[in-house]
Structure formats: C-alpha cells, structure tokens
Amino acid sequence: MLSKEKIREMETLALNIRMETMKAFGNLGFGHVGGALSIVDTLAVLYGVEMNIDPKNPDWEDRDWLICSKGHAGPAIYSSLALKGYFPLEELQTLNKPGTKLPSHCDKNLTIGIDMTTGSLGQGASLAVGVALGHKLDQRSNYTYLILGDGECQEGQVWEAVLYAAQVKLDNLITFVDHNKKQLDGYVKDINDMGEIKGKFESFDWYAQEVDGSNVAEIFEAVEKAKAQKGKPSVIVLNTVKGQGWSFAENTVSNHHMTVSPEQMEEALQELEQKLKKVVQS
C-alpha cells in the first residue's frame, strides 16, 4: 500500500510537470496541449516512483525504458525529465525553438533521457517490443514502458505489435493507453470508434486493467499488479481527460493542438498553483 506521503509526492510532481509544461507552451504560444496534459499523472507515477532510472547516468544499461509512442506528448516528458534533474529547467523554454534539443515529438538523439524517437503513430509499439525483446535476450530484469494514445490504436501497426508481444510473452513490457477519448479531428467514437479497449487487449492475450488515469494511487497499484504478471504483456487503460488539469483546455472541444496566450498561461498556472496548495495542505 502507498503511504499518504508517497501519494502526495506523486500528486505534487504531477502538478509541477503540468506547470512546467504550460510554461513551455505559453512561452512558445502553442502546442499539443491536450495529449501532453492527459498523460501527466502517469508520468508522475513512472518518474516519481516506478521507474528505475539514474538522471546522472541516462544511458545506464539496466534502467527502465519509457517509449512514448504518442510522440507529441514529448513536452510533458521533457518537464518530467527536467524536474528529475536530467537537464536544467530553463531548457524547457527552448521547446521547438530553432536548434532546440526539445522538439515537439520525442527524439532520442536530441534529448537526454528520451529513450526512443517517436512521432509517426504506431511505430513506438513495435520499437517497444524490440527493446523489451532485447532486454529479455540479455536476461535483464528491467521494464519497458510504452505509452499509446487511444486514437493511435487505430493504427494497424499497434495491433501487429500487440499480437507479437503476446506471442513472445513479453512480461517485461507494460503498456499504457491514454484513453482521453479524443483525437485531432474530434471524439474517437465519432471518427473510428475504438470501442472497449481493455477487452481488445484481453482478446490478444494481454493482462489488461483499466484505471482512473488522473489518480496516481490507482495507476501505481495497476503498475504493481502488472509487474507481478508472468508470461504475458500488460496494458493499463487510463481513463483520462484530454487537457487534464487546466480547465480551459478540458472544456475546449478541439484541444489536440492549441494556441496558448501569455494570459492563458498565467490562468493555467494560477489554477495549478491552487491545486498544489491543496495537495500540500492535505
């Protein structure tokens, strides 16, 4: 069981990730706000507690890997990495600027701490399977975490990878599906409905769970259960809200990519600071 202190620590990290991410978007004036914010609570669990990593030795061979196949959530990961000490927080302000090491989509060759280059949806799934297979071959006990979008699951390559991961019994692969219900053009159900995602993974012989993707304790417990599973890969379907944590973004229907004015950034930061105060006081 998680202590209240631990939960508070992860919630605090999540709010700090959101604030740093909004500062970077605000400074730039635009960004993939919705899908970056919706995955933050999971990042707080991974970077805060679950992942065995060493910011001073980012290429450590026995580290856990994170492959964010929905590469456009990069800015939220950059904030997590900076907060963990991989690089200075000020660097977040260079997001998407000419010559930056922080591009809109994850690039392992540019950003310290980013394990895989992603951006063309679906490809991160196969890459994660390859990485997890490589670790198995080397008999390492580390985990490979994969983040997929719910809209991304429309890509056929995702299901190619899902099928094969079960075939080779990748119990060192833990996948999250950020089920924020929306994709670029609107609601997933209106465009090409993914239906019941957990059941689809189950039918591919995965160990599947579904949790509240804004609840760090639930996410943590699900990861622990996933780790205890032997002989099959795991998926955790995260029920999230696209734009989670900034009410204006949550209430904006088309929030995949948004402009963020300086005033909006301030508004978002105030809202998040209020939440942070509450968490600290709790």
Added chain:
Amino acid sequence: MSAILAKQRVKEEQEMRNVYCQCLLELAGKDPRVVVLDADLMSSMGMVPFGKAYPARTFNVGIQEANMIGVAAGLSATGKIPFAHSFAPFASRRCFDQIFLSCGYANLNVRIIGSDPGVTAAFNGGTHMPIEDLGILRTVPNITLLEPTDSIMLRDLVKQTAGLYGVYYIRLLRKNAIRIYEEGSTFEIGKAVEVKDGSDVTIIATGIMVEEALKAANILAIEGINARVLNMFTLKPIDKAAIIRAAQETGAIVTAENHNIINGLGSAVAEVIAENVLVPLERVGVNDHFGEVGPQNYLQEKFGLTAVNIVDKVKKAVARKL
C-alpha cells in the same frame, strides 16, 4: 579492396540464400548480438537452419513487415545487430515509413534484406516484383544500398555490414548467381569495381545486369567498340569519383539495372554527370512499368534487360559523343 575476376563466369553451384544463411550462422557463432528477423519467409529464404541453430535469436513475426522493421530497430537500440528479411517489395515499399523513421531518423542499426530483385521475382509476378525498392529507399538520408552480384561478394558484404553501424539495405538474389568474382575477393562499400577496362564508353551495371554488361562488352569488342564495365554494387553512397573518371576517360555512359530507370542507378549516375562532366548517357532498365508474371528470360526480353539492348544503347551513346 581486391576483387579478382572469375576465370569462368558460370552459374554458381550454391544458391545465394544458402550462402546468406551460412554467413549468418558464422556471424551468430562469433557474435551473440547478431539476431535474425523474418516475416513468414524463413523457408523461402533458406533460413530454417539458422532458426534451428539459434531459436532464441530468431524472430519470425509472421506476416507483419512494418512490425518486423520496428522490432528490429528496437532490438538494435539495446545493442543487438538485427538482420531482417522479406521479399524486396514488402521489405521496402510496404514499410517505408518504418525504415525512414524507426531506423533512419532514429539513427538505429538495422540490416534489411530485400530478396528477389526486379525480374528475378519471375513467377511470383507483378505484386512481388520490386522495380522501385532502391528508388524509394534512396531518399532515406544516410542509408546504404547494396546489391551483391554473386555469392563471393554477398559473403564479404554481409560480414562487413555486421561490423558497421547504420541502416543497410541488401537487395538479394535468392537463387544461383552467375559467378563474377574469384574466391577471396573483397570489396569496399561505396567503391565501384571495374570489371573490364575500356576507353570508348563505360557501362555501369548492377546485379544481374553485370553479366549482361560483360556479354555486351564482348559483342561490342567484335564491332570495334572498347567498353569499360563498372559494377556499381553500392547504389548509395554512389561512387562519384568512378563515374566522373569514366565520363572523362571514355566520354559516354550507359547504365544497366534490374530496376525502374526512374530513381535507380540510371538516375543516380545522371545526377553525377549532370553536375560534373556532361557526357551522353543512355539508360537500360525497366522503363516505368509495373512488373508481370513469367520466366526471368521472358521478362528480361520484355523489359530490355539484355546484352543486346545494352549494345544498342551503347551505340546510341557513342554516336552522341561530341
């Protein structure tokens, strides 16, 4: 590099796929990082012995070429040296974005084997006949494109690529090649091999067209035209120096490829001479057609992939000399 020409150019006893399998077995024996991937064509590729010898290092993903390339790239990110095979159209066209991004853009370390180049797909027909694979892949930055001519070159190149880093596409004839080189020959990636010296014209060929070019050179010699023949087994990075030298020294060039003349060898050579030494150029290759079913010799005739057609094009090129 020391490439010694075979005394007799005859059909090899061993199929290229069997030689490929032996190479991989040897490499895997020496280096535990070597792994093999396939998309349900292990048997067609003669790789069943590898799967038996190294089951833990063999990943037959089934019929999922895009996933195979991604898995190969992921394996390489953990230090493995993957060799991933499918028929060339599926190993290139079908998974171009995966090769471009998951391998190339991500700067990972993957060898992709595309088998049955061009008309050698023969009875598998148009759907399986890669006339565009090199053209598509030529636009991937930093990729290396190789087409081994015979089993001697195959063995040397496969072994070399295992020790190098990057994305390598090996366009591989599965069947018996015509022996061009003597045992023990070695090759330098990115350097054309002069198969025959000559002063009147240069025929630049790859793959099965090297043999056709040599036959053409013999016919031309009888008619008093002394043709140089270059084997441009590396399409990318192309040997610019050899092309420029050929243009300067022989004054006319004919390319010969078992591929679409668009964006293949002919295009690559045209780019080099247009920017350096303008000389007449004629291209032998598939003239922007889809493939079709039939025996290889029928298809070679149909698409003009023959010594006779090379001779015609050489005469045209020589006549156009300034």
